[in-house]
Amino acid sequence: MEFRGDATQRIAMISAHLQPSFTSSQMEEKNTVMGRENCRGKGGKAGFKVAVLGAAGGIGQTLSLLMKMNPLVSLLHLYDVVNAPGVTADVSHMDTGAVVKGFLGVKQLEDALKGMDLVIIPAGVPRKPGMTRDDLFKINAGIVKTLCEGVAECCPNAIVNLISNPVNSTVAIAAEVFKKAGTYDPKKLLGVTTLDVARANTFVAEVLGLDPREVDVPVVGGHAGVTILPLLSQAYAAAKFADACLRGLRGDANVIECSFVASQVVTELPFFATKVRLGRTGAEEVYQLGPLNEYERVGLEKAKEELAGSIQKGVDFIRK
Ligand SMILES: NC(=O)c1ccc[n+]([C@@H]2O[C@H](COP(=O)([O-])OP(=O)(O)OC[C@H]3O[C@@H](n4cnc5c(N)ncnc54)[C@H](O)[C@@H]3O)[C@@H](O)[C@H]2O)c1
Numbered sequence: 501m502e503f504r505g506d507a508t509q510r511i512a513m514i515s516a517h518l519q520p521s522f523t524s525s526q527m528e529e530k531n532t533v534m535g536r537e538n539c540r541g542k543g544g545k546a547g548f549k550v551a552v553l554g555a556a557g558g559i560g561q562t563l564s565l566l567m568k569m570n571p572l573v574s575l576l577h578l579y580d581v582v583n584a585p586g587v588t589a590d591v592s593h594m595d596t597g598a599v600v601k602g603f604l605g606v607k608q609l610e611d612a613l614k615g616m617d618l619v620i621i622p623a624g625v626p627r628k629p630g631m632t633r634d635d636l637f638k639i640n641a642g643i644v645k646t647l648c649e650g651v652a653e654c655c656p657n658a659i660v661n662l663i664s665n666p667v668n669s670t671v672a673i674a675a676e677v678f679k680k681a682g683t684y685d686p687k688k689l690l691g692v693t694t695l696d697v698a699r700a701n702t703f704v705a706e707v708l709g710l711d712p713r714e715v716d717v718p719v720v721g722g723h724a725g726v727t728i729l730p731l732l733s734q735a736y737a738a739a740k741f742a743d744a745c746l747r748g749l750r751g752d753a754n755v756i757e758c759s760f761v762a763s764q765v766v767t768e769l770p771f772f773a774t775k776v777r778l779g780r781t782g783a784e785e786v787y788q789l790g791p792l793n794e795y796e797r798v799g800l801e802k803a804k805e806e807l808a809g810s811i812q813k814g815v816d817f818i819r820k
């Protein structure tokens with residue numbers, strides 16, 4: 501946006517731009533004025549179009565802020581069923597290049613998704629003390645289904661980062677929705693397990709007295725209880741997930757992260773978290789587990805048993 505005219509006019513324009521919150525119709529108008537199809541950020545920099553679904557939540561807000569700060573993002577769509585206008589206003593004030601637009605409620609889901617390169621989904625309820633991630637299935641399964649139906653319709657080629665728990669089941673739900681719609685590309689559906697890697701790095705670094713940024717423990721299996729299997733016997737160097745997907749989309753070489761993906765090559769299970777190479781088309785290579793020690797081999801068997809049930813639960817939710 502250009503600020504022309506005298507000082508008073510400029511101040512009036514800036515003040516209008518800095519309203520603390522918008523009604524959904526005001527926000528709609530603001531988005532239209534800024535040009536919905538524009539994939540260049542402020543200052544005309546080209547970049548990727550990213551949507552965060554569930555942007556007003558605990559994970560969503562922080563994630564949105566980090567995406568706004570990411571130089572690979574030119575357009576950032578923030579969607580939620582509540583509070584999207586206020587969060588959008590706040591995030592948009594960050595003095596970085598990405599243009600931020602807000603979308604409130606299911607009527608605006610289509611506009612939130614149209615033309616996106618990367619869709620990140622932290623929408624849904626989090627667990628309370630005493631709950632397992634699987635206890636969230638009842639509510640989050642339906643939320644993920646609706647949002648993925650939107651993705652299939654509006655941006656079938658987008659890479660999807662699925663954060664909503666239980667990841668071990670919601671990834672299978674998303675896959676079934678995309679299969680039904682005829683848009684499923686296993687390379688583009690990635691369950692986010694990066695937190696497990698970050699935790700493993702932090703704990704290992706603590707024990708060994710190292711800088712956590714110099715440690716990277718691959719964590720395989722899934723994202724719940726015994727399915728989280730850190731391979732402490734293998735260590736390599738670190739990076740972060742949505743940013744890694746964007747660097748892959750840009751065509752950077754050797755972008756390798758752990759993620760919960762479709763992967764018949766690693767175990768007999770249809771989905772499994774392991775190291776993947778991210779590229780222009782998503783998870784372009786799924787790596788084998790590598791040598792495991794005895795402790796890890798026992799853990800793997802336990803992980804596979806629980807994972808099989810969680811994956812099937814997600815599949816049945818759509819098929820039955
Ligand atoms: N994979 C991971 O590593 C990881 C890490 C942390 C949290 N999580 C999961 O992420 C999810 C969100 O956690 P949180 O702490 O941000 O919860 P939160 O309650 O703070 O936020 C969830 C947001 O989702 C929104 N939402 C609910 N239904 C929606 C719908 N139909 N469409 C769009 N948005 C909707 C809510 O309005 C809310 O703003 C939980 O399921 C949590 O378990 C996963």
Ligand SMILES: O=C(O)C[C@H](O)C(=O)O
Pocket residue numbers: 626627633665695
């Ligand atoms: O533990 C949770 O419920 C949220 C997330 O999956 C986590 O690992 O912190």
